[in-house]
Amino acid sequence: MSKQAFVFPGQGAQFSGMGKALYDTNEQAKALFEQANEILGFRISDIMFSGTDEQLKQTNVTQPAVFLHSVIAYKSIEGAKPDMVAGHSLGEFSALVANGALSFEDGLKLVSIRANAMQKACEINPSTMAAVLNLADDKVEEICAQIQSETGEVVVAANYNCPGQLVISGSIAGIDKACEAMKAAGAKRALVLPVGGAFHSPLMAPAKAELEAAINAANFATPTAPVYQNVVAKAVTHPDEIRINLINQLTGAVKWTQCVQAMIADGATNFTECGPGKVLQGLILKINKEVAVSGVS
Incomplete structure (x- = not known):
């Protein structure tokens, strides 16, 4: 039996004008945007609709903005009943609102706390990420481990996006060394990304205590559909x-690759991406060409 999966993008999907069509044409969406402005204490909707790329790139704006667009896009679908959900990094919070594990308000508050905690961690440890293309995952992992043991610099595999596309994360010196080694090992590209820090690496540890306290204090309900979570891929x-x-x-x-594979193994045949952009649709088709993908923004 075919199952419907809903997926939600992460940081990097933002663009100026995001969510404006929903605000202008959907009364429920408009009410949710205004509620979010109140919760956050600033008019994030104004930045989303007409802000500069620079304003949208600030972590404390980007994360709530992508979350808002994704959740509101999902809520605009009449009669949406997911059999399963997943989100890429930040998108996991959107997924947890879609399956009823988190309320809209709690999800937004947690995303805002997460964004601010991550921003602080980035300032404590200047660090970065890089995309590695066309190199086997195990080879990327091997090079990261080798550089860590030889230099003491932090370098880890951070995002398994699709076969042949892996993002590494770590200290600036570690990432520079890793990029040279990846190219020497045959990677098509090893490109430092314009991000604020080493997300999904041990260098984010300073943000953990604050986020952990907020997550443990939030009310989580039993979801209506399973979530395929990033760290366990099940x-x-x-x-x-x-x-x-x-x-x-x-x-x-x-x-992410492993999450999508697990969802397909459990019966997912249709994937709907909710939120800005089409990045996840592209990644899913690179993981498996047989499934159907669509988007709601």
Whole structure:
């Protein structure tokens, strides 16, 4: 039996004008945007609709903005009933609102706390990420481990996006060395990304205590559909497990390839991406060409 999966993008999907069509044409969407402005204490909708790329790139704006667009896009679908959900990094919070594990308000508050905690961690440890193309995952992992043991610099595999596309994360010196080694090992490209820090690496540890306290204080309900969480890449339904995996995601890898493969193994044939952009649709088709993908923005 074919199953419907809903997926939600992460940081990097933002663009100026995001969500404006929903605000202008949907009364429920408009009310949710205004509620979000109140919760956050600033008019994030104004930045989303007409802000500059620079304004949208600030972590404390980007993360709530992508979350808002994704959740509101999902809520605009009449009669949406997911059989399973997943989100890429930040998108996991959107997924947890879609399956009823988190309320809209709690999801937004947690995303805002996460964004600010990550921003502080980036300032404590100047660090970065790089995309590695066309090199086997195990080879990327081997090079990262080798550089860590030889130099003491932090370098880890952070995002398993699709076969042949892996993002590494770590200290600036470590990433520079890793990029040289990846190219020497045959990578088509090893490109430093314009990000604020080493997300999904041990260098995010300074943000963990604050996020953990907020997640443990938030109310998590039993979801209506399983969430395939980034750090375990399998179906999760127990609120306590969901909490633990959300906390560990901050310093752990996003196993997106493995999540999609697990969803397909469990019967997913249709994937709908909710939110800005089409990045996840592209990644899913690179993981498996047989499934149907669509988007709602």
